[in-house]
Amino acid sequence: MKDKIIQIVIMIIIGVGGFYGGIYYGVMKTDVYMENLMDEFEQISDDVDAFVKVSDPTTIRAYVKELNKILDDIEFLHNIIESGQLADEAI
Secondary structure: OOOHHHHHHHHHHHHHHHHHHHHHHHHHHHHHEEEEEEHHHHHHHHHHHHHHHHOOHHHHHHHHHHHHHHHHHHHHHHHHHHHHHHHHHOO
16 A cells, blocks of 8 residues: 555656646747747848838938939039030130
8 A cells, every 4th residue: 555655656746747847848948939039020120110211201202302412413513524525625
């Protein structure tokens, strides 16, 4: 009788230890998995934020306005160079 009780107690201890060991292992694996998911989420979130900023209509208008200014300046400089070359050829 005493041997049976000892066997039952040992089996309960092994069962409980295995159960809690499995729970601990599962929680640790889940924690690592969640960290990976959060890293990916942060990267995707940063990419989306950058896309939203670039695709904002006011930002696009500002960029187009600046590009038009640059093109106007380039055209102006081109005209100055062309007129200077024509004046040089005339002399």
